Amino acid sequence: MLSKLSIAVVGAGITGLWQAFTHARAGHRVRLVERSSEPFSSCASRLAAAMIAPECEAEGAPPIVRDLGRESIALWHKAYPATVVNGTLVVAPPRDGADLTRFEQMTERHEVVAAQRIAKLEPDLAGRFERGLFYPDEAHVVATEALRWLLSEGRALGVTTEFGQPYKPNGEDVTIDCRGIGARQDIPSLRGVRGERILIQSRELGLSRPVRLLHPRQSIYIVPQGDGRYVIGASLLEREDDIPMTVKSALDLLGSAYALHPAFGEASILDMGAGIRPAFPDNIPRAIIEDGGKTIRVNGTYRHGFLLAPALAKAVSGFLSDGRRDSPLFDSPGA
Known part of the structure; x- marks a missing residue:
């Protein structure tokens, strides 16, 4: 070359x-x-949502995604001064403890945390969850x-x-x-996967890291963006249409955010959006x-x-x- x-x-x-x-x-x-x-x-x-979360993504992604994601964290941190390496917290209501156990078994490099440690990591979640998983090496931007x-x-x-x-x-x-x-047109094996997210602002909560809530209706992630703003997102929809977000999707996302903390019910909705992401089979x-x-x-x-x-x-x-x-x-x- x-x-x-x-x-x-x-x-x-x-x-x-x-x-x-x-x-x-x-x-x-x-x-x-x-x-x-x-x-x-x-x-x-x-x-x-711009989570750099290889450990959590390993719950549903092939090992190559986790391994290359670990490499990417170092590249982000070295290049981009505003990379926040503050870890990820995963929680679930007591009735959904089996989901948290499954998540734990499918991922690595985490700490099992009890209520007291959760409260120390995220004071606004004190008393809301008995058990969680903390992934200290993960990042977000x-x-x-x-x-x-x-x-x-x-x-x-x-x-x-x-x-x-x-x-x-x-x-x-x-x-x-x-x-x-x-x-x-040049890569026929590509397919589109729809992703949806809501941007909100809350003056009542101060989360300092991405939080994932395992919830039977809609598992979500909430990622802090600064100034009280949070991105709320979920898994993906195997659809390729790029229409605006549906009422059902909005209700599912916001309902799960409310389940994480009722104070999200008083947050302001700043934006809703949907986009199509490319994927191979x-x-x-x-x-x-x-x-x-x-x-x-x-x-x-x-x-x-x-x-x-x-x-x-x-x-x-x-x-x-x-x-x-x-x-x-x-x-x-x-x-």
């Missing part, structure tokens, strides 16, 4: 931004192209702030940006396609190398965009540097 390359990165969501940032930092000439005229206005990344930072840092490193126009080749050595579900992302390495399609991050984008960028960087394909992201089955 050439020591310095001209690279076009197509798509300015979290995956494309990490690619542009990483390769510019390595000294390559990078052009970032995005079809939307306003940064982040149409990418699914803007709706993310504020999605929109992290996206803006990556774009700004990329530009400072020399990345040229083109918003509001389709990609047209300009003689680059390599094109890295990070268009998400927009690349389906096995829910494992990959970097697909075509044309002898002239085109690399980085896609399929599923619900793990913020978790895995740094690891994906590192893997592609290794390939561009010396042809390395040691990352399992290059040869995962099912593409």
Whole structure:
């Protein structure tokens, strides 16, 4: 491979931004192209809760997601000053203790915490839960702030940006396609997975870390964003429509938040949103190398965009540097 390359990165969501940032930092000439005229206005990344939680995600994800997610935490922490490494707390009502036990058995690197420890970790939850799980090494960021930072840092490193126009080749050595579900025509095995979230503001609660509530109606996560703002989200819907959030989804999310703490009933709703995230059949992302390495399609991050984008960028960087394909992201089955 050439020591310095001209690279076009197509798509300015979290995956494309990490690619542009990483390769510019390595000294390559990078052009970032995005079809939307306003940064982040149409990418699914803007709706993310932005948890960097490989241990908790292992409850329902393949081991590769956990392993690469652990790698990504270090990359986020090293690169982005506003990365919050404050752990994740998982709780459940007493009647749902079996769900908490199952979660414990399917994950690693946690502490089993009783009511007193829960109260110390999150004073506003004192007396509400008898038992929980604490994952001290996990992190989170504020999605929109992290996206803006990556774009700004990329530009400072020399990345040229083109918003509001389709990609047209300009003689680059390599094109890295990070268009998400927009690349389906070129990657037929992609499917869309709908994600929904609500942004609220509460002056009565002060959670300091992501909290996951295991609940029979709707298990949710609540992620602090600063200034009393919280993202409330849940698992995903195997649907590809991008209609606004339904009344049922809103009621389920807000009802579970109220179950975590009744004070959420007095919170203000700032925004509701839904987006379509790209996934392969096995829910494992990959970097697909075509044309002898002239085109690399980085896609399929599923619900793990913020978790895995740094690891994906590192893997592609290794390939561009010396042809390395040691990352399992290059040869995962099912593409």
